[in-house]
Amino acid sequence: MGRKSLPPTTLLFPTPVVLVTCVDEAGKPNIITLAWVGVVSSEPPMIGISIRPGRYSHACVKRSKEFVVNLPSEEMVRKVDACGVLSGRETDKFSSMGWKQVPGQKVKPPLIDECPVQMECQVKEIVPLGSHDLFLGEVVALHVKEEVLKEKGRIDIAKALPLVFCPGANEYWNLAKCVGHYGFTKGKP
Numbered sequence: 001m002g003r004k005s006l007p008p009t010t011l012l013f014p015t016p017v018v019l020v021t022c023v024d025e026a027g028k029p030n031i032i033t034l035a036w037v038g039v040v041s042s043e044p045p046m047i048g049i050s051i052r053p054g055r056y057s058h059a060c061v062k063r064s065k066e067f068v069v070n071l072p073s074e075e076m077v078r079k080v081d082a083c084g085v086l087s088g089r090e091t092d093k094f095s096s097m098g099w100k101q102v103p104g105q106k107v108k109p110p111l112i113d114e115c116p117v118q119m120e121c122q123v124k125e126i127v128p129l130g131s132h133d134l135f136l137g138e139v140v141a142l143h144v145k146e147e148v149l150k151e152k153g154r155i156d157i158a159k160a161l162p163l164v165f166c167p168g169a170n171e172y173w174n175l176a177k178c179v180g181h182y183g184f185t186k187g188k189p
Ligand SMILES: Cc1cc2nc3c(=O)[nH]c(=O)nc-3n(C[C@H](O)[C@H](O)[C@H](O)COP(=O)(O)O)c2cc1C
Pocket: 017, 030, 031, 032, 033, 034, 035, 036, 037, 050, 051, 052, 055, 056, 057, 058, 080, 081, 083, 084, 085, 086, 087, 088, 089, 132, 165
C-alpha cells in the first residue's frame, strides 16, 4: 500500500474532549466543548486550551481569566456534542443539558457535577496563534469523584470511562482496554 501526501493539518488523534465552564460578565455560567486541549506543564500544573476568538466562551474566559476543565465520561457523549454546536449566546446550556452546577473552591465558573474530574484553572497567559487563542491556565484546585479513585490516588479508568475525540474521522471514541502501564518495560510495578 502506498502513502498519500495530504495538505498539512493537525492530524493528531485522539485528543481529549472536555467541557470547559466559564462565566460571563453577569456571572452567568456557560459550557463549551473543546478538543484542542492539553497538558503544558507539570510544575506548576498547567493546561492549555485553544478557543476561537468568535466563540461566546472566548470573551468570558478572556475577561474573567478563569475556567474549569470538566472531564466527561462516555455516557455523556450526546450532551458533549450538543455543547459543541450550541452557543451560550442563545442557549442556557446548563439548564438545557440538565447538569448540576457545583460551586468551585477557587474560581467563579462552576463544576459540572456529573463529570468524574474537574480542574479549576486561572489564566496565566493568552497567546494569539491564528485561528485560535491559546489560554494557559494553572490548575489551582482539583476534584475527583470518589467512585473513580483507586488506591494511592490512582484513577480507575474502567469506572471513569473517558471519552476522546478523533480529528480526521470527526468521531468520538471510548478507550477499549489497557495495553500496558508507565515504565512496565523497565519492570515497574
Ligand atoms: C468535539 C468538538 C470539539 C471542539 N473543539 C473546539 C476547540 O478546541 N476550540 C474551539 O474554539 N471550539 C471548539 N469546538 C466548537 C465549540 O464547542 C462550539 O463552537 C460551541 O458552540 C461554542 O460555544 P459558545 O458560543 O457557547 O462559546 C468544538 C466542538 C466540538 C463538537
